[in-house]
Amino acid sequence: xxxxxxxxxxxxRGEGLVLNLYVISALAVVVVMMLFGLIMRMAQGTWIxxxxxxxxxxxxxxxxxxxxxxxxxxxxxxxxxxxxxxxLHVAMFAANYVLFMLGALAIxxxxxxxxxxxxxxxxxxxxxxxxxxxxxxxxxxFMVGYLLIGVGFLVFYLDAMLAIIRxxxxxxxxxxxxxxxxxxxxxxxxxxxxxxxxxxxxxxLGILGGAIVLVMCLINAYVPSLALNxxxxxxxxxxxxxxxxxxxxxxxxxxxxxxxxxxxxxLWTVSxxxxxxxxxxxxxxxxxYPHHLLMDYVMPHWMLVMGQIISYTSGLPVFVVTAYGALAxxxxxxxxxxxxxxxxxxxxxxxxxxxxxAIIDGTISVNQVMHNTQWVPGxxxxxxxxxxxxxxxALMFHLIDAxxxxxxxxxxxxxxxxxxxxxxxVGAFLAAGHVSAPRRYxxxxxxxVPYDQVGSIGAILVIVAVLLFATYIIVGLLGAPGNATAHAxx
Amino acid sequence: MSRARRACSIGAAxxxxxxxxxxxxxxxxxxxxxxxMLLLMPLLFVAGALLRAALPAxxxxxxxxxxxxxxxxxxxxxxxxxxxLLPRLLDSAVSQPAVDAARYVSIPLLIGLPFSVSWPRASFxxxxxxxxxxVATLFRMGWLYLIWPHRLCNNYLLDDQQRLGQYLVLIGxxxxxxxxxxxxxxxFDALAEAPPRASAQH
Numbered sequence: 303x304x305x306x307x308x309x310x311x312x313x314x315r316g317e318g319l320v321l322n323l324y325v326i327s328a329l330a331v332v333v334v335m336m337l338f339g340l341i342m343r344m345a346q347g348t349w350i351x352x353x354x355x356x357x358x359x360x361x362x363x364x365x366x367x368x369x370x371x372x373x374x375x376x377x378x379x380x381x382x383x384x385x386x387x388x389x390l391h392v393a394m395f396a397a398n399y400v401l402f403m404l405g406a407l408a409i410x411x412x413x414x415x416x417x418x419x420x421x422x423x424x425x426x427x428x429x430x431x432x433x434x435x436x437x438x439x440x441x442x443x444f445m446v447g448y449l450l451i452g453v454g455f456l457v458f459y460l461d462a463m464l465a466i467i468r469x470x471x472x473x474x475x476x477x478x479x480x481x482x483x484x485x486x487x488x489x490x491x492x493x494x495x496x497x498x499x500x501x502x503x504x505x506x507l508g509i510l511g512g513a514i515v516l517v518m519c520l521i522n523a524y525v526p527s528l529a530l531n532x533x534x535x536x537x538x539x540x541x542x543x544x545x546x547x548x549x550x551x552x553x554x555x556x557x558x559x560x561x562x563x564x565x566x567x568x569l570w571t572v573s574x575x576x577x578x579x580x581x582x583x584x585x586x587x588x589x590x591y592p593h594h595l596l597m598d599y600v601m602p603h604w605m606l607v608m609g610q611i612i613s614y615t616s617g618l619p620v621f622v623v624t625a626y627g628a629l630a631x632x633x634x635x636x637x638x639x640x641x642x643x644x645x646x647x648x649x650x651x652x653x654x655x656x657x658x659x660a661i662i663d664g665t666i667s668v669n670q671v672m673h674n675t676q677w678v679p680g681x682x683x684x685x686x687x688x689x690x691x692x693x694x695x696a697l698m699f700h701l702i703d704a705x706x707x708x709x710x711x712x713x714x715x716x717x718x719x720x721x722x723x724x725x726x727x728v729g730a731f732l733a734a735g736h737v738s739a740p741r742r743y744x745x746x747x748x749x750x751v752p753y754d755q756v757g758s759i760g761a762i763l764v765i766v767a768v769l770l771f772a773t774y775i776i777v778g779l780l781g782a783p784g785n786a787t788a789h790a791x792x
Numbered sequence: 793m794s795r796a797r798r799a800c801s802i803g804a805a806x807x808x809x810x811x812x813x814x815x816x817x818x819x820x821x822x823x824x825x826x827x828x829m830l831l832l833m834p835l836l837f838v839a840g841a842l843l844r845a846a847l848p849a850x851x852x853x854x855x856x857x858x859x860x861x862x863x864x865x866x867x868x869x870x871x872x873x874x875x876x877l878l879p880r881l882l883d884s885a886v887s888q889p890a891v892d893a894a895r896y897v898s899i900p901l902l903i904g905l906p907f908s909v910s911w912p913r914a915s916f917x918x919x920x921x922x923x924x925x926x927v928a929t930l931f932r933m934g935w936l937y938l939i940w941p942h943r944l945c946n947n948y949l950l951d952d953q954q955r956l957g958q959y960l961v962l963i964g965x966x967x968x969x970x971x972x973x974x975x976x977x978x979x980f981d982a983l984a985e986a987p988p989r990a991s992a993q994h
Contacts, residue, residue: 394917460920467980474976510968513928518935528940
């Protein structure tokens, strides 16, 4: 295509192997986690009987598994495109995968062997006060799993940092800060580098927060006399958790910047508003997390006010420049609507619509009555299912697009099914939140059950679609001769 | 390293170690928990780092074989540091001559010296992991000292312990800001390479 979006995406054999591992593992885990989610929704909908202890185990595995896997898959998007502009080391990419898998094994063992069911948030002091349901060792193993995953991501980000610094001088230049107030803007500066620079900055700080709080919770697990400040622990957990999941979309959105131009035939160049948006979001992502704590009346008042205001603004700059950029990129371009292009545009819709419930919930007066309802799962499922996952799937289809004819019957059925199922599924959550159905409850009152049943139907449709996608992608990856060794951009 | 510079380093290390053994200096630096951890121990670390010049010229290159990218040395320094973060050892070092001697030997030789040998070998990624863990440890130790409800040392009072906690958190914060600023705006001439791949294709 051009120097801005270089055609050459050739993978070495080793790179192809590691990328295949990422893609296949992510798809497999996502399907399993979706099945866990379906079981939970069907149990709430009284269609199946699941004991509460198993329900909370599934909920814990589903939350941790989905957040982690979306992060893993998004890091594959970032790696795949960033390596075209800077020199990344596949060994570090592989190290992230290995540490992630070790961490995932620890988490699964903690949950399904040790019985840990304290939620992905491991909010103090729940992990160490299980009333005999699980042991302290199980809770500790769960946290060790998180630590392993954190180290893996840190290694991956450090490699990306090194590569960006080597090519651009420092992370500020990678982010394009030198052009914020003037200067001769280099329009060939790749958006992938801007996004990656932002992600490595914010998520390294997020990992630092996680590393502090996880070890403190581990110390507390074995020295219970050392009481932690529960509010500080919660702050740190949500700081790292929020930054981590936000970083996922900022890694995955690179697929939109890189793929849409291929099909529209128009470059996606950086502009000053684009750079300002990413710079502002770099700061705001780090300070927005108090919107998770708006119900904690003991929080400092200024932090709650900041949480509300930044909630309104945090995601908007990058979203606006990306959505506007996407629309401008495809408008009257004669774009070829291949599957990656469709998924990229779907992700714009999912991102746009998915943040609306969050902005509403970020208002303190609304949050007081909505935050512990299914409104919030409605928001993050919308954002992840119809926003982030389509971005990741866009890369996966792009990987096999060179080898299999795009838009087969499977995909013609799968995409509408995915969208329809997704909308039913998240709509059921939001509607249940609207009638105050609480979240994280294993058993529901009769008046909430219809929402759960509708949500289950939506989940089934989504799972069928994702199974179709996963089969198509995995067969494509494994079946092609010399799989993943080369594919040129169109 | 020139002979003169080598002699200077070794002399400075010896002087520093001797100076830190002088009763008035030692007494002052052990008078508070804060001074012991934030002044005495870092100075012992510096003495150890200066001792690198005392190593025979052939030793340092040879050690590279078992110190891949500085990982072995940095792990050794980290493990040894963990012991000297324990309040019990801080306390015992003041009142028990054997522990005191162990402190004067182990911090320079097991922390300062390995660090100074291994740090130049360490890659960006190894340094990054090491620094993040150091900053995290500063925050964790600071937090622990701040919230521990009782005196951890017989020789030091609770307010001293909590003051140390505050300082550790502040140092962690300062280190975090300094590292972030360096990454965002700093110069990395040693790491620079050819222009970016894409730009190079113009």
